[in-house]
Amino acid sequence: RPRVLSGIQPTADSFHLGNYLGAVRNWVGLQDSHEAFYMVVDMHAITVDYDPEVLRQRIRRSAAQLFAVGLEPSRSTVFVQSQVHEHAELAWILGALTGFGEASRMTQFKDKSAKHGTQAASVGLFTYPILQAADILLYTPPLGGKDFQVPVGEDQRQHLELTRTLAGRFNHRFGPTFVEPDAHILKSTAKIQDLQEPERKMSKSSSSPQGIIDILDEPGPLKKKIMRAVTDAETEIRYDPETKPGVSNLLTIMSALGGEPIEGLEGHFAGAGYGQLKKELAELALETFGPIRERTLELLADPAELDRMLAKGAERASEVAAGTMDTVRERVGYLRRG
Ligand code: ATP
Ligand code: MG
Numbered sequence: 001r002p003r004v005l006s007g008i009q010p011t012a013d014s015f016h017l018g019n020y021l022g023a024v025r026n027w028v029g030l031q032d033s034h035e036a037f038y039m040v041v042d043m044h045a046i047t048v049d050y051d052p053e054v055l056r057q058r059i060r061r062s063a064a065q066l067f068a069v070g071l072e073p074s075r076s077t078v079f080v081q082s083q084v085h086e087h088a089e090l091a092w093i094l095g096a097l098t099g100f101g102e103a104s105r106m107t108q109f110k111d112k113s114a115k116h117g118t119q120a121a122s123v124g125l126f127t128y129p130i131l132q133a134a135d136i137l138l139y140t141p142p143l144g145g146k147d148f149q150v151p152v153g154e155d156q157r158q159h160l161e162l163t164r165t166l167a168g169r170f171n172h173r174f175g176p177t178f179v180e181p182d183a184h185i186l187k188s189t190a191k192i193q194d195l196q197e198p199e200r201k202m203s204k205s206s207s208s209p210q211g212i213i214d215i216l217d218e219p220g221p222l223k224k225k226i227m228r229a230v231t232d233a234e235t236e237i238r239y240d241p242e243t244k245p246g247v248s249n250l251l252t253i254m255s256a257l258g259g260e261p262i263e264g265l266e267g268h269f270a271g272a273g274y275g276q277l278k279k280e281l282a283e284l285a286l287e288t289f290g291p292i293r294e295r296t297l298e299l300l301a302d303p304a305e306l307d308r309m310l311a312k313g314a315e316r317a318s319e320v321a322a323g324t325m326d327t328v329r330e331r332v333g334y335l336r337r338g
Helices: 017-030 052-068 086-096 100-104 107-114 123-137 154-174 219-227 245-258 262-268 274-300 303-332
Strands: 003-008 035-040 076-080 148-151 182-184
Touching: 003 017, 003 123, 017 035, 017 052, 017 148, 017 245, 035 052, 035 303, 052 076, 052 274, 052 303, 076 303, 086 123, 086 303, 100 123, 107 123, 107 154, 123 154, 148 154, 154 182, 154 303, 219 274, 245 262, 245 274, 274 303
Parallel strands: 003 035, 003 148, 035 076, 148 182
Antiparallel strands: none
């Protein structure tokens, strides 16, 4: 089976709708056709301000949500990044192969450091894409053209490109070692926008509470946020992201959640007002996320069991990662411990 791999940061108490539609929901569908590795990337989460106790809770919450949306330990390897030491080790080696100028072109760093200025940003935030390349390449399938998919949202395209570049550079310099991964980006849901600022992506760390739909939101607040989503001064329900970003975002979300194509929804809502669209969307969101929320809370009620599930995942991931690192250490010229 070809391999698939992806990760999500424990930077909030809940995943949001963008994480769900752009990434996590697709992970579920790939777990039978692929040998799947999915991780909570806590090492990335410490590159911005955080509180250690809150982080620990969020790691568990993230893992619980992954299991609640339908990842199963018997079908996928679900684990926590920091429990597999090879991630840090390979990141160091790839860092030595990355140009400073090359790393400086990463737009996510520019976006994320804009608020406080680049001088205040951590070096870890700067080298984040290199660690991400390591996260992926550790799980390279054996060479021989096997396909290697990384399902992510549009915002990760540039990082995936860097990962491919670094894989190719390593192979060229030290001999064939890594398969270059393909970004698996679903066009229709690759970028879910903020409800209050529909020209910006919905984001765990930068959306306002009103702009973000969390999959663990209680029904009341969830409905309220959708009803208050920013639209426009017209009345027509029509898909046009340029001039109607708010309404188009709501249509995208509704189509992705309910499976009805956007043109069908335009027909369905012909003559109706924005309030009707929002009301039906809120109902659909509640239907989708209610069971996920319940299952997440059940899993969180037994943290010891959750930790055991993650330990099993880390064990399996470590086997693969350690195998890759044996080869890498040899190739780069390290001396084997005698
Ligand atoms: P942060 O703000 O902390 O970076 P995030 O909301 O960007 O959080 P990540 O954990 O960085 O979430 O990303 C997890 C996955 O969700 C990635 O594959 C990313 O591409 C995807 N993703 C994030 N935001 C969106 C969005 N608005 N629409 C679609 N996919 C998204
Ligand atoms: Mg992000």
